[in-house]
Amino acid sequence: MKFIIQKDHLVQSVQDVMKAITSRTTIPILTGIKIVASEEGVTLTGSDSDISIESFIPKEENDQEIVEIQQTGSIVLQAKFFSEIVKKLPTNQVEIVVDNLQTTIRSGKSEFNLNGLDSEEYPHLPQIWEQNSIKVPTDLLKNIIKQTVFAVSTSETRPVLTGVNWKIENNDLICIATDSHRLALRKAKIEAAAEQSFNIVIPGKSLNELNRILDDHDEPVEIFVTENQILFKTKHILFFSRLLEGNYPDTNRLIPTESKTDIVVNSKEFLQSIDRASLLAREGRNNVVKFSTMGENVIEISSFTPEIGKVMEELVSESISGEELKISFSAKFMMDALKVLEGSEVKISFTGAMRPFVIHPTNDDSTLQLILPVRTY
Structure with missing residues (x-):
């Protein structure tokens, strides 16, 4: 096997397939990257038998030559060493030559020799019939x-x-x-x-x-x-x-279909407020914060840890409707949920202090987050 390849394309492909490779595998050859040079281009494969990733580098793209294939063939090289070598090569042209499992990697005035493994020993990727896509x-x-x-x-x-x-x-x-x-x-x-x-x-x-x-x-x-x-x-x-x-x-059946208290808040302000309240809650039980409605569209967010201290903050919401509410929940869960919801406002619908509550963007029904409260009151 012998080919010359652009370094940046090779580095990107190696980084992609490395995401499937783990040193904790029971199959030694899976600590390697399989490299196959064909008439069409170069294919790299990494696998830990749960995840397999195959990355293809075509001979040319957008009328630019990326790989020059001089001789087809295949090899498996130790991923840990090969990925480090490729990243640190001095020039953008990399030549890879395999002779009887002995692999030579040349770039500029730098030359590495690696012992390879027989690619025939590498497990085959799953066969998937490409219909019903x-x-x-x-x-x-x-x-x-x-x-x-x-x-x-x-x-x-x-x-x-x-x-x-x-x-x-x-x-x-x-x-x-x-x-x-x-x-x-x-x-x-x-x-x-x-x-x-x-x-x-x-x-x-x-x-x-x-x-x-x-x-x-x-x-x-x-x-x-x-x-x-x-x-x-x-x-x-x-x-x-x-x-x-x-x-x-x-x-x-976990997702409530009706609510007793609905609150609309600015998601960024609410996230920052929960973040501050969680500062003193971190040492406590799963960083729990307390949340209560105060009337006049005001919410109070607080946290108390006896050995550290307490924090209290008031936040004006866009609207509050329904019953008064006091509830406690994990600050981490609330922050995780708010970070992935899109839109400037979120609506939080509660069905009682010990029932799961739902958070979703005010203008979007395609996504929701549900959190179970924590019993503290």
Whole structure:
């Protein structure tokens, strides 16, 4: 195998596939990056058997030559060393030559020799029949992930809750994440075949890694689903993830359909106010803050930790309707929710001091956050 490649393209591809590689794998060859040179270009693959990422570098793009293939072939190189070497090469032209698993990497006056592994030993990527695809614009997909994935559970006691539940019904994509103390929901209209429907759970870790790879643009990502795998396909990247097994709990009944107290607040002011209140709550039980309505559209936000001190702040809301309310909740959960909601105002709907409450943008029904209160009063 022998080819000459532009360094910046190689570095970008290596960074993308490195997101799937872990040193904690039980299969030694998976600590490597598989490199394949074909007539069309160079393909890099990284995998930890849960996530697999394949990045393709074409021979030319926009009439510019990126790779000159002199001899096709393949090799697996230690990811840790190869990625560090590539980043630090002195010039923008990199020559890679493989002879009997011995790999030479040349750039300018610098030359590295690495021992490679036989690419035939590298596990094959999952086979996914490319039919029944759905298409989601990249910027929308990034938004959906951002607004849900933070609410997945970090505890392995219920593995299915460490993922985000994706459902497709009638061209609606519904994404839900919950750790049983809070819930994030996002709906979006998408392109799908009329009869298409699925109900799957994608690991939160996979979605986080996918989000880091996707660029901000509106080109669509094609998504293919099989029984235990999902494939996200962009122009030059294939991102495979295994799906989580088990039935995701039915969360519909958790979301209240009516409310006793509705409050509309400026989301930025509210977020900053909760942030300040949490400063003295951090040492306490899960940084709990207290929230109460005071009349005249005024809200009081406070926090008290006996050994540290207390903080109290009044905030004028846009409107308050319904019953008076005193409630306590996790400042962290509230801040997480407010950070991902778009729009300058949010509406918070309460159904009582010990019932879950809902936060959503005032002008948008496609997204909501739900939080369970904490008993302190």
